[in-house]
Amino acid sequence: MSSNNSRRRDVTVADVARAAGVSKAQAARALGNYGAVSDDVRERVLAAAEELSYRPNELARSMNTGKSHTIGVVVGDIENPHFGLATRGITDTAKKGGYNVILVNTDEEQDAEIDAVQVLLDKRVDGLIVAPASSAETQHLQRVYETGRPLVLLDRAAQGLPVETIAVNTTGISHVATQYLLDLGHRRVAFISTLKAESPFSEATQVDSSQISERLEGMKRAFSDNGLPFPYDLVRLNAGDADSIRNITRELLSLPDPATAVVASDGLIALSVLGAVQELGLSIPEDVSFLMYDDFAWTRLTTPPLTVIAQPVYDMGVAAATALIHQIQGRKSANGSPVLEAQLIHRGSVGPPRARPNHGPGAMDGDAAPDYILSSASELS
Amino acid sequence: MSSNNSRRRDVTVADVARAAGVSKAQAARALGNYGAVSDDVRERVLAAAEELSYRPNELARSMNTGKSHTIGVVVGDIENPHFGLATRGITDTAKKGGYNVILVNTDEEQDAEIDAVQVLLDKRVDGLIVAPASSAETQHLQRVYETGRPLVLLDRAAQGLPVETIAVNTTGISHVATQYLLDLGHRRVAFISTLKAESPFSEATQVDSSQISERLEGMKRAFSDNGLPFPYDLVRLNAGDADSIRNITRELLSLPDPATAVVASDGLIALSVLGAVQELGLSIPEDVSFLMYDDFAWTRLTTPPLTVIAQPVYDMGVAAATALIHQIQGRKSANGSPVLEAQLIHRGSVGPPRARPNHGPGAMDGDAAPDYILSSASELS
C-alpha cells in the first residue's frame, strides 16, 4: 500500500519547516535544540516532524560536524572466539558512548588490513581499533597516526608507533607458564601459532607479531633461567587451516625426540591439535601435556579439562574502546590503561612428561612433579 | 613532525583542482573517471591527487549518490559462535560485493533492536540484515519494509512480513531429531532456550520466535505421530545467563519424573547444561542423553563427543548477504534462496534412557534401541 512507490525521498528539515510554516533555520533550531526558539514555533515544528516522521540524515549531519559517531574495528577473524569476545567488549562500550562499530575482517592478511584501514578512513570514522597482523609492517598505521585520527591497537603492538596499545603482559605469563612446564620436567616444549612466516623458525627468526614474539621471549627466558637450551625446532608458525595444524601436531609428536608438551597459541589451533592427538590415540596428560591460550567455556568440558592461560579478552575490548573514545573526545585516558593481567589456570591437561630412557644431560632425573609445584598449582585453581 | 598540528583539514577535490590548475569540475571528472577530460588535464589532475595524497570523502559521496555501500547487521550476540560464524559469512560476502558492515548487538533485547534498526536507517545503510529477537513484535521491521529499504531476516521469520528470510527447515530437522529420541525409548525430552517469555511454558503458550516455535512444532509433531503426550513441563525458556541454565538443568534432572534427554537450543546453553550435568556427577549418555543445535569443533572433543544438529551457519550468512545485495542492486535473487538444510550428526551423547521401574503406559518396555535405529544412526555419521 503505502510502501515503495519509486523509493520516495526522505523527509528533510525543509519539509518539516514547510509543514510547520516556519523557516528552515527555525525548524533546524527546534529539532536540534539549540539557539532561541519560541514555544509556539517549537511545538509546531515538533508536531510537524512527528507527523511526517522526520528522521535526521546522519550522513549529512556527519558531513559538517566532522564526527561520524562511528569507530572502525579491524580484526583478523571474528569467527575466532577470542576476537568475538573482544568485539563484544568493544561494541558494548561503544554503544554506551554513543558510537557505532564498523567491523572489518582481514583474515590476518596484510593487504586486506591496509585496505580496511583505508576504507574506514575514507568513511571518516572517528577512530580506529586495530589488531595488526604484523608488528613490523606498519606504514599504514603510521599514516593513520600522522593524520591525527585516534588509533588504539589491540593485542599486538606496532614497532616504533607511539600509539596506545591494549594487551596483557604476555612475556610475563609466558615465562610463568613455561617455568611451570620446566619444573614438571618438560624439556621438549612445542609452540604452535597461526602467524605467517617465510621460513622455518630458528634462532635467527625475527617474528613479526609483537604478541607472538613476547610469548616466545617468555619461553626462551624461562629456559635460559634454568640453564637449558631452547628447543627452536619445536616452534611452528604458519599453522593456518585445520589440516596443516593436524599435520604439524603429528609431526611434533613423532619426532625422534618428540615434544612432551604442546602450547597452542589460540582456541582454534587448540581444537585442531586436540583433534590430532585424539586421532593418534594419545592421551593427555599422560602422553603429552597440553596448554592453550584463552579460557573458553568448552575447555572445562574436555577430558581432562584443559590447563589454560586466561586472558581478560572482553575487558581488553572494553579497555580499547574506552581508550579510543577518550582520545576522540580529546581527554587524556582517565587513569592510563588499566592493567590487564593474564592468568595461568591449572586444570588437568598438564602433567609430568612420560619417563624416557634416553634423556640428555641437564634433565631432571625424576619425572614426577616436585611437591612444591603441586601446591603452587593448586593455589590458582 | 609532519603530524597533527591542529588537525589539518583533509584534501578535497578543490585542493587538487587548484594544484592542477583546472576547475573543480574537471578535477572531479578526471578523478571520478566520467565525462570528457583531455589527456593533459587527466594527467595533471591525477599527478596532483597523488602528490597531495587525495582521498575522496565517502560521506560526501554517499550524500548525493544516496548509496553508502554499507549494510547494517543486527544480531543478538556476536559472542555466541553461532552469530560469530554467520557474521563471518556476511562480512566475507559483503566485502566481495564492495560493501562494509556495521554490526550492532542487541543482547536479544527488543528495545535495543528497535533502536539499532533506527540508528542504522539514520546512517542511511543500503540495506539491513536482522536476526529478530521476536517474530511477533515487528512494527520496526514493518517500517523498514515500508520505506522500501532492502531487508533480509536471518534465522527467524517475522509474522506477516513478506521479507526474504534465510533459515533452515527447522520444523523438519527437529521432527527427525525428536523421532530419533523417541525411537530410542525417550519419553521425557527437555528443551532449553534463551528465548524470553513471561510465564512458564504450557500448551497455550504462544512462542515469540519463529525459530523456537518451529523447533517445538517439530517435537510436538513427532510425539503426536507416535501417539504420545508432549511433555510441556520440560520446555524451559528464559535460560539467560550461565547460572539460570545450571539451575534449570538441575531441576529438570531431579524431577520426580526427570528428563531422560535434554536438547539445548544453542552452543552457549549447551556449555552450561554440560557443566551442570558434570557437577551433578551424572554421565552422558548413560544417565541423560544430550543433543544440541549447532556443530562446533569442540563438540567432538568432549567425552563422549556430542550428537548435534548441524546448521550451515556460515552459508546462511553468505546467503543472507547475497540476497540483500541482490535486493540493493534491484536484481531478483538469482535462483531464489538456496535451500539450506540442517543435519543430525550422530556422535556419542545420545543413547537409550536408563530403565526406570515405574513407567507409565504407552512406553516401550525395552530400553535398548531397536536394531533399525542403530543402523539408521550410522547412516549419517
Place this chain on the structure above:
DNA sequence: CCCCGATGTGAGCCCGGTCTCAACCCTAGC
C-alpha cells in the same frame, strides 16, 4: 522618550563531493 540588550526569526553560506548546463574551441563539410 530614547537606547540597549535579550529574544526570535529568516536568508544564506558551508561541508565535499556529483552532475547539469551553457559556453567554448576546433575542425570537417558545404
Place this chain on the structure above:
DNA sequence: GCTAGGGTTGAGACCGGGCTCACATCGGGG
C-alpha cells in the same frame, strides 16, 4: 567563409543538516 557538431571546460546547483549573520521585535532602565 560559415556553420554544425564533437570534444572540453568552468560555473554553479544540489544533497541535508549546522550555523553565522543581519534584521526584527519587545521590554526595561536612564
